[in-house]
Amino acid sequence: MEAAHRRFKPGVLIWPVDHQYAAGHAPWGICLKRTVFSSEHEIFRENFRRFLAEHVVPHHGEWEKSGFVPRDVWQLAGSLGFLCPTMPEKYGGAAGDFGYSAVVLEEIARVNATGLGFTLQSDIAAPYILAYGSEELKHDWLPKMASGEVIAALALTEPGAGSDLKAIRTSARRDGDHYVIDGQKTFITNGFNCDLVIVAAKTDPERGRQGVSLILVPLGTSGFNKGRKLDKIGLLAQDTAELFFDGVRVPISNRLGEENEGFSYLMHQLAQERLGIGLRAVASIEAMLELTLSYAKQRKAFGKLLFDFQNTKFKLADARAQAEMLRCFADDCLAEHLRGELTPVRAAMIKLLGSEMQNRILDDLLQLHGGYGFMSEYTVSRAWRDARIMRIYGGSSEIMREIIARDM
16 A cells, blocks of 8 residues: 555644534543454554644535535545555556555545445445456456546345345347346446446346356447436435446447356455444444543533433443444454455354444434434444434345355
């Protein structure tokens, strides 16, 4: 990551705070000594935390109203090396390990900057192109994705298909040296902003999920149109859209990897995606616990501090104990991934436990805020709202349980 460090100026440690909380270090902090990150990771963390504090947190409320993050924020993040940090230098990245991506995931979660689609760009879309794209595709797209000039999306989900890839109906038939793509996708993150889409399409419909291929479709290709920005109950600043493909012609060379191997490619990459969801969940729990503890030690009810009530102490104690236990498991999974040893089953476990515990604990923390917890100006309310999707995307909790059960 030496090349990336030249883009940074180490800054002061900035902790996420709402206007209603006092600035400074959180009152309890993480007691565990984390060994999975190096000093270089922590320098990167300080700089990214500073970027969020200066360029994201003050504006995120406005982005929630507009439903997307402006492109200049993407370009600034790219110029500072915060996009695609694991990408090889020859493709515009900094050749870091996944620990740098984990830092980005955690810090976004800590300030609940859920509008940023950086992680889909860096840790989901870009790795598909890097792993399975031709050299021409890599050089054409990866440097632009690392700089923020190009925003990418992954188009899997379809109306009526959900997580069942074998049920997708989008087709890609050969016509000479081109594919002709027809179909519709929905719930596509970065869909409104995207310049490039990785489309999962049936190239051999008779083979079900074994007939799926991954094909790059650039914005501007005739027949490729974006639908409406979808109105969601959470993740309000994250642009999510419908995409339509009507006789879209792209060269066969735009295919990633071999024909009909798309499903196996998706399965191979899903472990990292699910680990990322788990890491975000843990960081969100820790940050909201810190904020709630600070609130409980300032807020008075019935003549005494909220923290002095036994119920409050017990709720916070339970949350802290569960958070530290989950952190141990999450860091162990991250360490396994850095060694190339994380299995799909373990990835399913951290995704399942992280998302389920996040929803449960954040509900308890919101309750401790009373009526204020229902006000959108409080971070805990927005985090509670945005956490609900974590049990669905990346594979629902029910699918995670199925994966785990199959290994028993």
